[in-house]
Amino acid sequence: MIFFRTVFAQEIMPSLKNNIVFEEPDPPVALPKYKTQDLNKESKEEGHSKEKEALVADIEKLRREVSLPKVAVIVDDIGYNLALGEELLDMPLELTLSFLPYAPYTKILEQRAYSQGKTVFLHLPLQPNSAAFDPGPGALLVSDSPEVQLQKLRRCLAEVPHAVGVNNHMGSLFTEDKNAMIQIMTELGHRSLFFVDSYTSSNSVGLESAREQGIRSARRHVFLDNILTREHICGQLDKLVATALQGGVGIGIAHPHAATLDALRSCSPQYSAKVQYVSVVDVL
Numbered sequence: 473m474i475f476f477r478t479v480f481a482q483e484i485m486p487s488l489k490n491n492i493v494f495e496e497p498d499p500p501v502a503l504p505k506y507k508t509q510d511l512n513k514e515s516k517e518e519g520h521s522k523e524k525e526a527l528v529a530d531i532e533k534l535r536r537e538v539s540l541p542k543v544a545v546i547v548d549d550i551g552y553n554l555a556l557g558e559e560l561l562d563m564p565l566e567l568t569l570s571f572l573p574y575a576p577y578t579k580i581l582e583q584r585a586y587s588q589g590k591t592v593f594l595h596l597p598l599q600p601n602s603a604a605f606d607p608g609p610g611a612l613l614v615s616d617s618p619e620v621q622l623q624k625l626r627r628c629l630a631e632v633p634h635a636v637g638v639n640n641h642m643g644s645l646f647t648e649d650k651n652a653m654i655q656i657m658t659e660l661g662h663r664s665l666f667f668v669d670s671y672t673s674s675n676s677v678g679l680e681s682a683r684e685q686g687i688r689s690a691r692r693h694v695f696l697d698n699i700l701t702r703e704h705i706c707g708q709l710d711k712l713v714a715t716a717l718q719g720g721v722g723i724g725i726a727h728p729h730a731a732t733l734d735a736l737r738s739c740s741p742q743y744s745a746k747v748q749y750v751s752v753v754d755v756l
Contacts (some may be wrong), residue, residue, distance in 0.1 A: 475590075483746060488502075489572070494730065501609075503506075505540065508683065523588075528605075531591060531662050532750070534715040534750055539718050540717075540721070540746070540747055540748040541716035541717050541721065541746070541747045541748070541750070542716060542720070542721050542722070542747065542748050542749075542750045542754060542755050543712060543713060543716045543721075543722045543723075543724070543743070543747045543749050543750070544566075544568060544599075544648035544721075544722070544723050544724070544749075544750050544752035544755050545565070545566075545567050545568065545696070545712075545724045545725075545726055545736070545749070546567075546568040546569075546570050546593065546639060546668065546692075546723070546724070546725050546726070546752055547560055547567050547569055547570065547725075547726050547727065547728060547732075548570045548572075548595050548639070548641065548725055548726070548727055549570075549572055549595060549641070549727050549728055550569050550570060550571045550572065550575075550578070550581060550582075550595070550728055551571050551572045551575025551576065551577050551578030551581060551582075552572065552575045552576065552577065552728075553577070553728055554577045554580070554581070556728040556729070556730065556733065557577060557728060558581070558584075558739065559733055559746060560728060560733065561581070561584055561585060561588060561590065563736065565679040565734070565736055565737075565740050565749055566749040566750055566751060567590070567591075568590075568591040568593055568751050568752040568753070569581075569582075569585050569590050569591065569592055569593065570592075570593035570594065570595040570639055571585075571592065571593070571595055571631075571632045571635070572595045572597065572608060572641060573594065573595075573596075573609070573610050573627070573631035573632060574608070574609040574610050574631060578631060578632065579598070579631070582632055582633075582740075583633060583634070585634070585730040586634035587734075591634050591751040591753055592632065592634045592636060593632075593635055593636070593637045593638060593639055593668070593752075594629055594631075594632040594635040594637075594638045594639075594664075595638075595639060595640075595641045596625070596628055596638050596639070596640050596641060596643075596656075597609070597610055597612070597628070597640075597641040597642065597643075598611060598612050598640045598641065598642055598643030598646035598647060599611060599612065599613045599614055599642070599643065599645045599646040600642040600643060600644045600645055600646075600672070601644045601645045601673070602644075604753060605635075605642060606617055607641055607642040607643070608626050608641070610624055610627060610631070610654070611624075611634075611641075611642075612624050612656075613646070614624060614631070614645060614649050614652060618651075618652075618655055620651060621655060621656075622655060622659060625656060625659055626659070629663070633664065633716070636665060636753060637664060637665050637666030637667060637668065637734075637752070637753065637756075638656075638660060638665055638666070638667050638668075639667070639669070639670050640667040640669065640670045640672065640678065641670070641671070642672060643672055643673075643678075644672040644673040645674065647669065647673055647676040647677065647678045648673055648675045648676060648677060649677075650677045651682065653677050653678055653681040654681050654684070654685070656681075657681045657682050657684070657685040657687055660685075660687055661685045661686060661687050664671065665687070666687065666688050666752075666753060666756050667679075667687050667688075667689040668689065668690055668691065668692065668723065668752055668756075669682070669689070669690070669691035669692065670691075670692050670725060671691045671692045676691075678691070679691045688753075688756040689756060690721070690723055690752070690756050691714060691723070691753060692714040692723050692724070693696070693715045693722050693723050694708055694711050694715060694722065694724045694725075695708065695724070695725050695726075696708040696709060696712065696724050696725065696726040696732065696735075697726050697727055697729055697731065697735075699733045700729055700731045700732070701731060702731055702734055702735045702738070705731060705732055705735035705736075705739070706735050706738070706739035707741050708724070709724070709735065709736070709740065709743070710739075712724040713743045713746060713747055716747050717746065717747070721755045722747070723734060723752060
């Protein structure tokens with residue numbers, strides 16, 4: 473369990489710290505064709521007045537949400553800690569939950585997440601550069617034949633049946649292999665799944681492979697909890713918000729740690745007037 477929760481900070485090379493990619497923001501959403509001044513010309517009867525006020529408030533809220541930059545937080549490695557997984561399901565903050573295949577509580581928590589309308593992803597284990605890090609059961613290896621890679625991918629997808637997308641677990645070696653990544657993206661395309669490159673290597677071809685196959689995709693901007701202190705995690709969230717404010721979108725990755733949940737609860741509300749927290753699907 474410890475490997476799954478601590479490896480990311482070590483797998484990211486120092487050169488990635490300032491290597492931020494700004495995704496194109498979503499196009500504007502069409503607003504209702506109501507205008508505040510038009511509503512004010514209507515009857516001033518008390519009953520209609522309350523309806524008008526409510527409608528104006530709804531329109532203004534929608535305008536604010538459309539104009540706000542979007543922040544998506546993916547929580548990886550779910551499935552090994554039942555209690556923390558349940559806490560994540562109960563959090564009011566919009567989160568994308570990414571489940572490891574074959575973890576002991578993945579199927580229980582994944583079903584609950586789906587039932588609650590959460591965005592479910594498969595956290596696909598891929599081979600890292602260093603043999604010191606174990607990506608866990610079902611990992612796809614560059615030494616596997618294409619047939620074996622595809623078979624493993626399909627089995628991992630079957631373990632998380634409600635997944636609408638995939639992001640990679642480790643994979644600093646595997647995501648550099650263009651042929652292997654194209655094969656993965658071809659299968660994801662056939663299933664109409666999304667892809668987010670966790671970006672564990674600056675040489676990853678994950679995003680370009682996904683886009684070549686016409687898959688809605690993006691890549692991670694900030695790891696939130698590579699250091700497990702509340703202060704650091706809140707600082708990383710601040711960086712993520714800054715990314716969104718500059719580029720329109722910010723995608724962060726976190727993990728099911730008590731410190732992470734505490735930081736998200738305490739620090740995320742202060743940015744609610746600046747950004748909109750959304751499912752990662754809403755920024756692809």
